[in-house]
Amino acid sequence: MxxxxxxxxxxxxxxxxxxxxxxxxxxxxxxxxxxxxxxxxxxxxxxxxxxxxxxxxxxxxxxxxxxxxxxxxxxxxxxxxxxxxxxxxxxxxxLAPMTAITVVHPEHGYAEVEPGVITETFRDSMEHEHRLFYPPDPASLDWCTLGGNVATNAGGPVALKYGVTGQHVMGLTLVLADGRVIETGRRQPKDVAGYDLTSQIVGSEGTLAVIVGVRLGLLPIPREVRTALLGFSSMGEAASALVDARRAGVLPRAMEVVDPVALQRVRSTWEHEGSPFGVDEATNALLLVEVDGPEGTTEAALQAMLDGMRSGPNSVREASSAAERGALWATRREMSKRVKRGALGWVTEDIAVPLGTMPSVTAELADIGARHDLTIACYGHIGDGNLHVNVLWETEAGAGQASAAVDDVMALALRVGGTVTGEHGIGRAKTKWLEDRLGAPALALQRSLKSAWDPRGILNPGVAL
Ligand SMILES: Cc1cc2nc3c(=O)[nH]c(=O)nc-3n(C[C@H](O)[C@H](O)[C@H](O)COP(=O)(O)OP(=O)(O)OC[C@H]3O[C@@H](n4cnc5c(N)ncnc54)[C@H](O)[C@@H]3O)c2cc1C
The missing domain is CATH 3.30.43.10 (Uridine Diphospho-n-acetylenolpyruvylglucosamine Reductase, domain 2)
Known part of the structure; x- marks a missing residue:
């Protein structure tokens, strides 16, 4: 039709x-x-x-x-x-006007919300009013909505330990393409009755149904959190530290990276202001790591992780107060804006790759930048294998090279067994790589699913598929 x-x-x-x-x-x-x-x-x-x-x-x-x-x-x-x-x-x-936290059931471990609730508002309310923890923390948490988070299956720093949004969605209220209303999911930890329709909607980018209600699982609040900024002399060392930390038997709750080019760019934008990421000149790459756990356990966990790192870090700065911790994370959340300052144009990709390939992938990304005479600045959720790759240009000629450079970035991610988007979604920007990622038969099956949910094709045509 x-x-x-x-x-x-x-x-x-x-x-x-x-x-x-x-x-x-x-x-x-x-x-x-x-x-x-x-x-x-x-x-x-x-x-x-x-x-x-x-x-x-x-x-x-x-x-x-x-x-x-x-x-x-x-x-x-x-x-x-x-x-x-x-x-x-x-x-x-x-859906932005639908902002009610409809019900909170601490005894069952879930809350129900309308889709327009801002992620940070919900997290803060659960923590301060109910002493409960809703982990997902996309860097845009102070203005993105929970409905949008479900529709994109948003990640964020603590996804490393606690998983992405979908892992916390227990059920949904949906309006189907023809206006019928259905409920999916469960109210207790387990339920295997029928196909899992909740999972189909998570990450469906508004193409299958409209999310009008979300049931979110809640966890006990971790009693202790410890945050540290680690400085490395090279990106290779920072990328290897990730694998070393896991070998040491510690799963941090967050591990974020800032590569040498991104660090250089934010250093210059902060020159006159002073930055929580201010580190000595010998430091070329940063890891922002965070561990949590029961009281009295995190100091040893952080130390075990540092001891396990075979090369570096050459500096460790632990946040000594909640304010210092907050400032480090606020700085991390500003990276998206700061790395682009002064550039004429940019494309930001969010590839994800198998963890052990990170040292070679980061080296190859630098080569791609050099080959196309463009600046490539990376930061992101390295603990999840997820890098935000910013392809930046300062001249009109650079703009002409960007598309070929992005193709090379995507080809690299796929070649090592990774993906073209770790958390931002396919949207309209990445449809050209979806078949390469999924293969033709799987893509055809996804198109059939789309027709089953939305026979007239009215929901977000041209997005994702
Ligand atoms: C500075 C910055 C940092 C970011 N950091 C992260 C990060 O750490 N991790 C991460 O994953 N993302 C991040 N993002 C991307 C973005 O914030 C997320 O994708 C977020 O989940 C989008 O939520 P939104 O409410 O803005 O959705 P929108 O941008 O409005 O929509 C996103 C998609 O969801 C669909 N959609 C929205 N609401 C509904 C609904 N109720 N029902 C059905 N479909 C719906 C839309 O059609 C669209 O396809 C960042 C963005 C910025 C600008």
Missing amino acids: SLLPLNGPDDQRLSELAATVDVQRDPEELALLAGDESVVQPVVPGAAVMARSVEDVAATMRWAHTHGVPVTPRGAGSGKAGGCVPTPGGLVLS
Whole structure:
């Protein structure tokens, strides 16, 4: 069945929808819903619905299904793959106004939320009001939504020990493409009745159903956390330290890397301000590591990890207060902005590779930069094998080289058995590599699943598949 996009905010079909839900048609407001944090060109939607209830979403989807209008679900727009960039003439369905933490059951170990709850708001509320721990901590946690986190299966630093968002999703309330509402999942740790539909929606980037409710598992709060900034003289040493730490029998909760080029770039942006990442000139790469556990155990765990590292570190700075720890993490969260300062343009990829290949992969990434005469600056969740590879250019000529360099980066990740996206998703930005990653038969099966969930193809067409 063909899609029938809107022909602008005056499209007659919208009056029918506007009778039941809040339809946004103001061009200035629509422009704010056009893009995300990727390099994908923004597209101003034909209109937008600001959803405030499950019934708003269901009414919107019934209408869109009847009229064949493409719909793009949207959280905060912090995505880095263009997943919430709408189809021309499409409708944006914003879940941002649905911000209630509906219920908390400390005795069962879960809470239920609406999709527009900001990740940090939820984490803080669980910790301070209920003494419970919701681990996922994407670096955008102060503005991304839990619905968006589920739709992208977001990671973050502590995913190393606690797993990515999907590992904490116990169940979902979904509005299907034709407006029907279903529940998936469980209320207790185990349930193997039927296919696991929750897992199908996790990471589906708004292409299968609209997430209107999320049941999230909660853990006891770790009693002690210890954070340290380790300096290395080379990236090779930092990359090997990861494997050494595991051999030493310690699984840190986070292990983040800053490579020499990224460190150099942030050093210069902080020159006049002083930075928590300020380290001596002999240091060329950083690991930000964190261990947690029962009271009185983390000092020994950190020491065992350091003892296990065969080359370096040449400096260790442990955070001595909550404020210092907070400053280190705030600095880490600013890396995305800081490494790009002064560049004319950039593409950020988030490849993930098998852990033992990290030393050779990081060396090859530097070679790719040199070969294309571009700057490649990496940082990211190295403990998960996940690197944010920033391909940057300072001249117009550089822009012409970027696409070939990115192809080489993706080919490298796939050659070593890794993937083209560790956590940001395929979105609109990475569709060209999906078949290489999955293989044609698996991709065809995924297309059949898409047709089963969304027979008219109205949910986020052009995204992911
Ligand atoms: C500075 C910065 C740091 C970041 N750090 C991390 C990180 O550490 N780890 C990480 O994984 N990501 C990171 N990201 C990427 C981004 O924040 C995540 O992908 C996040 O999960 C997106 O949430 P959102 O609410 O902004 O979703 P959006 O960007 O609005 O949407 C993302 C995708 O989810 C779909 N979607 C959103 N809500 C729903 C819903 N309710 N139902 C169905 N589909 C929906 C959209 O259609 C789209 O495909 C970072 C981004 C920035 C800008």
